[in-house]
Amino acid sequence: MAGFRARSQELVDLGVVPYPAVTLVLDLGDGPLAVGDGTGRPQGGGLVLGLASSGVRGSGRGIECLQLRLSPVLAHAVLGGGAARAGGEVLPLEGLWGREAGRIEERLRAAGEWEERFALVAQALARRAAAGRAVDPEVAHAWHRLAASRGTARVERIAEEVGWSRKRLWSRFRDQLGLGPKRAAQLIRFDHAAHLLAAGRSAAGVAAQSGYADQSHLHREVLAFTGATPSAVAAAPWLAVDHVAWADPGYLSGR
CATH class of the missing domain: 2.60.120 (Jelly Rolls)
Known part of the structure; x- marks a missing residue:
């Protein structure tokens, strides 16, 4: 909060x-x-x-x-x-x-x-x-695995871990969380990249560190999520307060 x-x-x-x-x-x-x-x-x-x-x-x-x-x-x-x-x-x-x-x-x-x-x-x-x-324990496990891997964990491997088929995991994940696991992984990876951009990292470096194929791949996903370029996202006021408002695992008040 x-x-x-x-x-x-x-x-x-x-x-x-x-x-x-x-x-x-x-x-x-x-x-x-x-x-x-x-x-x-x-x-x-x-x-x-x-x-x-x-x-x-x-x-x-x-x-x-x-x-x-x-x-x-x-x-x-x-x-x-x-x-x-x-x-x-x-x-x-x-x-x-x-x-x-x-x-x-x-x-x-x-x-x-x-x-x-x-x-x-x-x-x-x-x-x-x-x-x-x-939510189903299997869905919770899938979300936590995706979050811990910053969106790089493979859905097929997670399905094997929980003993479900890929199709079943995909369906239950979407029904209970509102989007499919692949889209969730993309969102988690994008968030990691966006905060690196806001911290002043170069787009090429962020692409490599966040698991994108190249800088063009990063550019396409940033555009898809925000309608803006990586440089515009790096300067977004909303991201600028994150390190203050959300620095503590519990809560801090942002001013």
């Missing part, structure tokens, strides 16, 4: 770089935070960005929000399978949590300190995770 606050009343308009997690955004500011995925009108309030979300932009003035990144394995239980249904879209949290979404937002607005807000959300997540339905 991380807390974000833009104290200035100037308009903030940021493109969101895709990330291998299901993202929840809880709007706590005085002015509305509008988030859109290019498929319709921008939405506000509590929102869920699916694992395959791309083309997402957030804008507003005086922004204050709490953002969560959930492993899709956890998100399946916490969101009642809604993360998989979201796919690449932005969905209202109320549609998945009902009235509880509004109640949590009210409690978060009443809490003045970030630490109290984080604790409230952690309690809500724990309750829903305990009551929710977990």
Whole structure:
């Protein structure tokens, strides 16, 4: 979890770089935070960005929000399978949590300190995770293997490890996490490359370090995920705060 606050009343308009997690955004500011995925009108309030979300932009003035990144394995239980249904879209949290979404937002607005807000959300997540339905252990294993290998583990080998056919693993993975294992691997690999680019590494070096065939291969995947070039992604404001906001395994508040 991380807390974000833009104290200035100037308009903030940021493109969101895709990330291998299901993202929840809880709007706590005085002015509305509008988030859109290019498929319709921008939405506000509590929102869920699916694992395959791309083309997402957030804008507003005086922004204050709490953002969560959930492993899709956890998100399946916490969101009642809604993360998989979201796919690449932005969905209202109320549609998945009902009235509880509004109640949590009210409690978060009443809490003045970030630490109290984080604790409230952690309690809500724990309750829903305990009551929710977990993904298949084989699907969880596949996701963790892909994440640990930064997207380079072969799906065929993972299927052998869990004792499933490649077709069965592909089907169950997609049904429960919202995208196939190959696409998940591409997203994880892209994320690793994007952060290396943001750290100032050359595109050629990043391609070699991240498992791409060559620099052109990297360029094509970055363009497919973001609609931008590697140099533009390297300068993305959204990536610039990652090392601050997400540096701790638990949470830090970003300013």
